[in-house]
Amino acid sequence: MTSQDDAIAFSGFAKCASSREYYWHLASDTKEQWDRFPAAHNYDWVPSQECKGMRPLDAGAFVKDLVEDGGWYLVGDSVTENHFFSLSCILGPHVIATPTYNANSWFDRAWIQNLYLDPSSPIISSIKFPPGFNITGTPLVTFRRIDVLFSKEELVSIHRNMPGQNQSLPDYELFGEEGVWSMPLNDYIQEFLAPLPQGNYATMVVSTAGHWTTSTFSKANPPGISGILHLFEEAMKQWAGEIQTALWKDERSSGSFRLMNSRKKRRAVIRAYLPGHEDCHNHREPYKEIQSYSRNWYNWNEIKDFNGVWERLLSAREKYPDIHYLGIDRPGRLRPDAHATGDCLHIMAGAGVLEGWSHYIWQYITREISA
DSSP states (O other), X not given: OOSTTHHHXXXXXXXXXXXXXXXXXXXXXXXXXXXXXTGGGSOOOOOOTTSTTOOOOOHHHHHHHHHHTOEEEEEESHHHHHHHHHHHHHTGGGEEEESOGGGOSOOOTTSOEEEEEOTTOTTGGGOOOOXXXXXXXXXXXXXXXXXXXXXXXXXXXXXXXXXXXXXXXXTTTTOXXXXXXXXXXXXXXXXXXXXXXXXXEEEXXXXXXTTOSTTTSTTOSSOSHHHHHHHHHHHHHHHHHXXXXXXXXXXHHHHHHHHHHTXXXXXXXXXXXXXXXXXXXXXXXXXXXXXXXSSOOTTGGGHHHHHHHHHHXXXXXXXXXXXXXXXXXXXXXXXXXXXXXXXSSSBOTTSSHHHHHHHHHHHIIIIITTO
C-alpha cells in the first residue's frame, strides 16, 4: 500500500459516494497501520448452505430494488454511519451522496445523510419508477444519527414510569455528560412514512446498544448496567409497540396504493449490535472463534444482553409481525482486524463485515420476507 486511495482498489469498490470522513471510514488515514492492507480486504461473508437462492451482491440489482420495492431508512449511532458509508461504496457507480462534507470542514453529526440515484447511471432505463418518484429528490437510502432511539425527554419519562421506580428526575438529569445524538420517536416515524416524492422508504434498519452505558445514563435506577438494561428493555417494548402501531396504520391507509405500485409492505429490521474487540490493532487476521473479554471496556461485555432483549421481545411474531430481529453479528465478532484506525469499535468499509450486513438484509427483505 502506497497511498490512502489504494484502500478503494483493495476493497473492490469502484468508488464511495459519501465524502464524510472518507479515509477514516476506509481505515487508510493512518500510515502506521497500512500493513493491514490488503489482507483485511481478503474476506467476504459467505452464507451457509441453508440460505437458498442467495443473489450475488450486485449494485445495479440492489439500486433497482431500492427504487421499485422501496428504500432503506437507517437509524442508529456512528456504527450505523459506518454501514451507510459502506452502502455508498457498494452502490457507488449509481448513487450520489449528500451532504458534501469536503466543501465545509464544519459539520453536525445530526445532519441527515442521503443517497440519491445518479441521473447518469446506466441502469435508469431498466428501472420501473413508482408514480411521483423524483430522481434528484427521493432518497434511496437515508441515515439518521439516533443513538438511543428516543429523545432525552422521552427516556426520562419512560424511566420515571418504569415498574418499581420511585424517583422523579427532571428532564435530562438521567443523563451524564457523554454526548448523545437523538430525536423524538414520532419525528422519525413520520419521516420514514413520508409519501412520494419526499420518501419512498420500505425498510427501517435499526441498531442500538453502544450508547447505553453508565457514562450516558449516569443516574439510572437501579444504578449500574443492570439498571440500564432494565431501562433498555422497557424502552424497546415501547419503541416496538409504537413502530408496529404506525406500520399497521400505514398499511390500512396506503394498502391500495402500495398494491397498485408494487411497493413492498413497510417493515423494520433490527440488526444485532456489534461490540468491539480488545487491542484490535494488534491483530492482522480474523479469529477462528469468538473470544471472551478480559477487561470491562464500555458495555461491550453486555452487548449480548442488549441484543437478547430484542431477540426475546420480537419472538412474539403475532404482536410484532412487521419488526424483524436479525442476529447477524457473528461474522463481525470474528474480525478484530477490520476496525477503523482510531478505536476498536468502528468498522472499516471494504473488509466484508459491513458489506455482509447489507448483503444479508437485502436478501432477507427481498427474498425471505417476500417468500
